[in-house]
Amino acid sequence: MRKGKSLIVTVLLALSVILLVGCGNQSKAADDDTIVVGSQGSDLDIWEHIAKSSQAKKLGLNIKTKEITDGAQLNSATSQGQVDVNAFQSWSYYKAYNKQNPKGKLAALGTTYLEPLGIYSKKYKSVEDIPDGTTIAIANNPANTSRGLLLLQAAGLITLKKDFGALDNTKDITSNPKNLKFKEIDDTTGPRVLNDVPVVLISNTVALESGLHVLTDSIYHEKIDQSTKENVNILATADKNKNNANYKKLVKLYHNKKIQEYIKKKYYGTKIEVNKPLTYLENK
Missing domain, CATH: 3.40.190.10 (Periplasmic binding protein-like II)
Structure with a gap:
């Protein structure tokens, strides 16, 4: 009888371990589905709004924002995977960072806006x-x-x-x-x-x-023309993630009509939307 009880206890313990491991994997999977967008200043405010929007839910995107106020640190965090995508930098800043950090390069996902000087x-x-x-x-x-x-x-x-x-x-x-x-x-x-x-x-x-x-x-x-294209802002990610389908959806989400209406109203039209292919920036 004691042997029978011991066997039952052993089986129950084994099942508990399996269930705990399973729950742990499910939790990790949920975390993996969350896109961490690193940003700062007004861009952070915009992405906090986007993260809560119905437009994000319709695209099946679970977005979490993270504030890092230093640009170089934000790019480094993106390269190392602490941040999935960042939203703060111009095309020229991005190019300069990649040049200075050849072993931790980033990849541009798409254009967002020009904020005129x-x-x-x-x-x-x-x-x-x-x-x-x-x-x-x-x-x-x-x-x-x-x-x-x-x-x-x-x-x-x-x-x-x-x-x-x-x-x-x-x-x-x-x-x-x-x-x-x-x-x-x-x-x-x-x-x-x-x-x-x-x-x-x-x-x-x-x-x-x-x-x-x-x-x-x-x-x-x-103005938005060839002379200012270096100052157009972009979304960027680690080079290894450049083909991530969900990350690319963030570009589409940013340019959603309702999202743009919010940005235009909040910032009085000073964040001028630039919805162009990356070739616009790449071509000289």
Whole structure:
């Protein structure tokens, strides 16, 4: 009788272990179905909205957001698999990161938007009004310095060398007919500097946080064309995941009509949708 009881206990213990293992595998499978989207700032807010949306549910996507405020760390986390897809960077930032990290490359999944960089002034109403010798404040980090100079060239204020690149700076100006002077600043301080410097270049995210609207308050801003395609934002993932079907669905989800209506209303039309194939960015 005791042997019979021992056998029953042994069988029950074995079944318990099997059930626990099975539950553990089911839990892991559920986790595997969750797409972790890493982001920051207003992009994080957008993806938190998207994660809760009925549009995400219709596509069968279970999205969880993760905030990482440093761009390089966010890309590294994506490369290492702590984040599945990230939403924060421009095409030029992505290319620079891949160049600097050949063993941890990322792959672009698709385009999202262009957030125009603007030229602001409390003193002048147009770029034509800017007089000789004017000081212009530009960002002191390489990517935004070059972007700002390209904008000044588009506005007709300066000319840059023909092969001007993402890491070039004021030394690469070939023509400066108005003898403009440049003051490098932390780009998050742009709105405050606007009280002391006659002309300031301010990114849209920083402008919005200060109550400025790039499409109406700037005296000149970026347009969507070949000269600004390097500044188009993308969704990115680890290179090994570039063909993941669910990750690619995130691009389609971002461009959903209802999602775009929400983004346009919340950010006053300043996150301009760019729904183009990656070849648009890849082709020179």
